Amino acid sequence: MIPPNPDDTRLLPPTPEGLAEAARQLAAGALVAFPTETVYGLGGDARSDLACARIFEAKGRPRFNPLIVHVADLAAARRIARFDDRAERLAGAFWPGPLTLVLPLAEGAGLSPLVTAGLPTVAVRVPEHPVARALLAVFGGPLAAPSANPSGRxxxxxxxHVMAGLAGRIAAVVDGGDCAVGVESTILGLDGPARLLRPGGLPAEALEAALGQPLASGDNGGGDAARPSAPGQLASHYAPGAAVRLEATEAGKDEIWLGFGPQAAGAALNLSPAGDLVEAAANLFHYLREADALAGNGGRIAVSPVPERGLGRAINDRLRRAAAPRG
Structure with a gap:
């Protein structure tokens, strides 16, 4: 097998010319990474079996793990998913934004079956990032777009970050700068009782306020950690190369301390010296990468406790999966 050549991946500016080239590549079945407000997504035509198969291949992603479909607006979402009153209310309140809804697949949706991993539901969202919205408008169709990194990392x-992990495996990356939210979208299952399938960039408290009821936690019966019904549910995920230890109040031998808050003043890196969960979420993945580089071979990352509220739920979800035993 010929190894990938990093020079085969182009870095495109978020200009009309760059977006036109990205859309041309996508229309040809190639893969293009692009920024969203949460993280960079690895985009492929959600209607194309070939493009979706290439997503799984490029990431090394198991095919039983469904993909999120990104669309330009609510009208486009209604063409691929069936919306009830709850879904309409949440889409009206939080789209565009970091919320993914898992809904019954609409008849005649026209999506590749690889997108849904054979499930009767589809995960869909309308991103807020202006570059993502501009690309969707130019492309004119739905884009399957998991995070643009090797699976589990x-x-x-x-x-x-995209170039470091996928250069040579995808056609292009549209460089739209840093992602403001920094953790993936919140995923809410609405094919039954409202269930929080993945905490993310929209706090669960905001969803509960909009629905007027508490959310159930966990899966909706359609999957589990071995065969998820939504992205981001695999037990080991978001992992750096170094092992991760949680609830650390200081660094041990051969550990890099990733702190949070003023009490972690001695940490090598601090997600937010002021204890701001929004700042911590925005810094999380980049600082995990930096800590991994500092730890080197045989080192470990020790992470301070983070409050389990608001965006802290999403941060802790990512950290627990990063620290989980790896297969």
Missing amino acids: VSPTRAA
Whole structure:
């Protein structure tokens, strides 16, 4: 097998010319990474079996793990998913934005079956990032777009992160700068009782306020950690090369301390010296990468406790999966 050549992946500017080239590549079945407000997504035509198969191949992603479909607006989402009153209310309140809804697949949706991993549901969202929205408009169709990184590894929040992991495996990266939110979208299952399938960039408390009821936690019966019904549910995920230890109040031998808050003043890196969960979420994946580089071979990353509220739920979800035993 010929190894990938990093020079085969182009870095495109978010200009009309760059977006036109990205759309041309996508229309030809190639893969293009692009920024969203959460993380960079690895885009492929969600209607194309070939493009979707290439996503799984480029990432080394198991094919039983479904993909999120990104669309330009609510009208486009209604063409691929069946919306009830709850879904309409949440889409009206939080789209465009970091919310993914898992809904029954619409008849005649026209999506590749690889997108849904054979499930009767589809994960869909309308991103807020202006570059993502411009690309969707120019492309004119739905894009399947998981995070643009090798499967199970730290998600990318900068174009350089994408190039480090996927250069030579994809056609292009549209460089739209740093991602503001920094953790993936919140995933809410609405094919039954409302269930939080993955905490993310939209706090669960905001969803509960909009629905007027608490959310159930966990899966909806359609999957589990071995065969998920939504992305981001695999037990080991978002992992750096170094092993991760949680609830650390200081660094042990051969450990790099990734701190949080003023009490971690001695940490090598601090997600937020002020204890701001929004800042911590934005820094999480980039700092995990930096800590991994500092740890080197045989080192470990020790991570301070993060409050389990608001965006802290998403941060802790990512950290627990990063620290999980690896297969």
